[in-house]
Amino acid sequence: MSRMGRTAGWILSLMLVFGLAAGCADGGNDAERSPEHAEAAGPAGSGSDAGDAAGGEEGEGTLNAGELVYDGEDIKVNQVGYLPDAPKVAVLEGEAEAERFQVVDAETQAVVFEGEVGRAEIDANSGERVRHLDFSSLREEGEYAVVVPGAGASRKFRIARNVYYAPFFDALRSYTLGRAGLAIDDPITGLKHEAGHLQDAEARLDIDHPHAPAGTPVDVSGGWYDAGDYGKYVTPGAVTAAQLLLAYELYPEKFTAGQLKFPDGFASDVPGLPDALAEVKVELDWLLKMQRPDGAVYHKVSGLAWPGMIRPEDDTQPRYVFGMTTYGTGMFAGAMALAARVYEPFDAEYAGRLLEAAERAWRFLEAHPEPIVLKSERQDNGSGGYDKNGDQDDRFWAAAELLKTTGDARYAAYIGEKLSHQLQREPVIIGWGSTLALGQFAYATAEAGDPAVKASLRQKLVKAADDIVGRIERDGYRYALSPNEYTWASAKNGMAKAELLLLAHELEPKEAYVHGALDQLHYTLGRNALGTTYLTGSGTEMPDYPHSRMITGTGTYIPGLLVGGPNKFGGDPELDKMLERESPPPAKAYLDSPGSWATNEYAIDYNAPLVFVLTYFAEP
Numbered sequence: 144m145s146r147m148g149r150t151a152g153w154i155l156s157l158m159l160v161f162g163l164a165a166g167c168a169d170g171g172n173d174a175e176r177s178p179e180h181a182e183a184a185g186p187a188g189s190g191s192d193a194g195d196a197a198g199g200e201e202g203e204g205t206l207n208a209g210e211l212v213y214d215g216e217d218i219k220v221n222q223v224g225y226l227p228d229a230p231k232v233a234v235l236e237g238e239a240e241a242e243r244f245q246v247v248d249a250e251t252q253a254v255v256f257e258g259e260v261g262r263a264e265i266d267a268n269s270g271e272r273v274r275h276l277d278f279s280s281l282r283e284e285g286e287y288a289v290v291v292p293g294a295g296a297s298r299k300f301r302i303a304r305n306v307y308y309a310p311f312f313d314a315l316r317s318y319t320l321g322r323a324g325l326a327i328d329d330p331i332t333g334l335k336h337e338a339g340h341l342q343d344a345e346a347r348l349d350i351d352h353p354h355a356p357a358g359t360p361v362d363v364s365g366g367w368y369d370a371g372d373y374g375k376y377v378t379p380g381a382v383t384a385a386q387l388l389l390a391y392e393l394y395p396e397k398f399t400a401g402q403l404k405f406p407d408g409f410a411s412d413v414p415g416l417p418d419a420l421a422e423v424k425v426e427l428d429w430l431l432k433m434q435r436p437d438g439a440v441y442h443k444v445s446g447l448a449w450p451g452m453i454r455p456e457d458d459t460q461p462r463y464v465f466g467m468t469t470y471g472t473g474m475f476a477g478a479m480a481l482a483a484r485v486y487e488p489f490d491a492e493y494a495g496r497l498l499e500a501a502e503r504a505w506r507f508l509e510a511h512p513e514p515i516v517l518k519s520e521r522q523d524n525g526s527g528g529y530d531k532n533g534d535q536d537d538r539f540w541a542a543a544e545l546l547k548t549t550g551d552a553r554y555a556a557y558i559g560e561k562l563s564h565q566l567q568r569e570p571v572i573i574g575w576g577s578t579l580a581l582g583q584f585a586y587a588t589a590e591a592g593d594p595a596v597k598a599s600l601r602q603k604l605v606k607a608a609d610d611i612v613g614r615i616e617r618d619g620y621r622y623a624l625s626p627n628e629y630t631w632a633s634a635k636n637g638m639a640k641a642e643l644l645l646l647a648h649e650l651e652p653k654e655a656y657v658h659g660a661l662d663q664l665h666y667t668l669g670r671n672a673l674g675t676t677y678l679t680g681s682g683t684e685m686p687d688y689p690h691s692r693m694i695t696g697t698g699t700y701i702p703g704l705l706v707g708g709p710n711k712f713g714g715d716p717e718l719d720k721m722l723e724r725e726s727p728p729p730a731k732a733y734l735d736s737p738g739s740w741a742t743n744e745y746a747i748d749y750n751a752p753l754v755f756v757l758t759y760f761a762e763p
Contacts, residue, residue, distance in 0.1 A: 222682030266619025269672035313703025366429025438507030442466030445526035473537025608647030636706030686725025714741030
């Protein structure tokens with residue numbers, strides 16, 4: 144179905160099923176707003192080489208077209224597709240005892256490949272009996288489906304070198320469609336609305352600060368809406384910007400000017416600036432407005448009540464600048480220091496401004512060595528909390544990025560004297576709940592870093608990647624999450640493990656890391672127990688009803704949004720009822736419903752590791 148056709152059907156269905164006019168009234172609308180659940184406690188997972196199919200061979204003949212229904216009920220594939228030279232594995236579920244499978248041309252039903260069905264095993268996270276169908280040696284580009292006697296056919300998929308460019312484009316461009324304070328008339332998606340939250344230009348301080356009392360107006364206009372709500376938050380904003388900038392820093396050839404086909408009025412005025420950097424600059428400019436004169440950084444911007452599922456311009460309630468934290472200040476400093484390196488070739492003056500902001504934030508942290516959280520009783524009444532215990536990993540990340548950007552040895556000395564315990568920690572996936580791995584990678588690749596420390600951190604990141612590879616090899620769907628990691632933002636967490644694999648690959652290239660990262664992408668794009676992609680607009684079966692005020696309010700289906708995914712811990716009334724009624728296994732604890740913000744909400748930081756991974760694999 145075309146996107147416009149999908150939008151029309153989606154609007155009608157949404158009118159029938161949606162009844163949460165007040166949105167997330169309990170304040171829990173983001174998958175990572177509970178750090179103890181959101182950030183997985185250390186990498187566990189694995190990737191592997193699939194190699195050529197055992198017993199695989201070129202097939203002959205044509206199947207009866209009338210017998211094939213590409214429903215994918217029992218055969219799960221990456222519905223977007225596979226790279227020609229990479230491993231290609233489908234997963235057969237159920238009790239079918241066929242010994243061989245076929246791959247057919249999706250249009251002609253001609254058999255192009257035959258192979259042996261792998262041995263059966265029980266996948267603990269889904270409760271399914273699964274067998275692998277390896278067709279890695281099929282490399283010819285085209286559109287195909289996998290067929291197993293007694294189990295039907297898979298969804299259609301492509302084999303092509305550019306197969307991941309469309310989701311890469313959609314996921315990266317989703318930030319453009321989530322800009323705050325701008326009217327939009329997008330010819331690609333049909334998204335159209337007036338400028339929303341113009342009151343952010345005079346948002347009021349919620350509490351007293353050293354430089355100004357409560358009620359003082361502050362211009363915090365611009366930036367990106369965070370998720371399914373219209374709040375704007377420093378912590379996910381900084382971590383998101385950093386991951387997108389790191390993708391550019393590592394793979395600059397993947398980004399060009401004109402790439403994102405900006406709507407009228409959205410393009411950058413910096414000559415030659417790649418669109419991705421122009422887009423991230425929107426968030427950086429907002430983050431700069433969130434810095435106090437003394438270097439500390441406010442926490443978030445929102446209203447005092449959750450808005451209904453309305454258009455952005457219809458949320459006219461007063462907006463406030465809430466709180467201040469040292470962990471947010473650390474994340475701000477890390478992101479700004481990284482950004483200064485990236486923008487310097489394009490706009491040296493702007494890069495200098497970014498670095499000055501990072502150093503000012505760092506001076507505040509040096510002067511205040513203990514964690515600080517300023518928060519009022521009312522500040523979470525209409526927005527996510529983004530609460531976190533401690534700030535040491537964020538201070539470490541900030542110091543490591545400043546070391547890498549400036550080459551100033553005093554940052555390495557500070558880490559050695561004040562943050563040495565961070566050097567001993569094992570990497571965990573990147574997110575606003577933990578920026579440790581960002582700091583580890585920055586230090587490990589900093590020219591001015593201590594050689595022994597750099598070697599140790601490289602070893603830790605490689606060991607973490609090896610652990611992820613081992614976990615993937617033990618999973619029936621080749622996914623890196625353990626049962627307790629199917630929580631808020633599980634889909635994001637899987638992609639964050641893929642991101643760690645690719646970072647380790649930069650330090651110590653291994654084919655297993657690349658293939659393991661692809662396995663996580665295959666899962667996200669349909670090779671999972673539910674047979675759905677978790678990315679809007681990608682694949683055949685996808686999230687039709689995300690929890691999003693922008694989508695519901697405007698009646699426009701927006702592609703490129705990674706939703707939270709299965710969550711066995713619950714967190715919204717619809718999911719909680721389903722868990723109580725059905726007791727699904729972890730990998731099936733998901734609802735494609737606008738009322739399930741615990742499984743079906745998008746957030747900017749969910750897309751960040753996905754964009755990072757897609758950057759590596761995407762070809763125009």
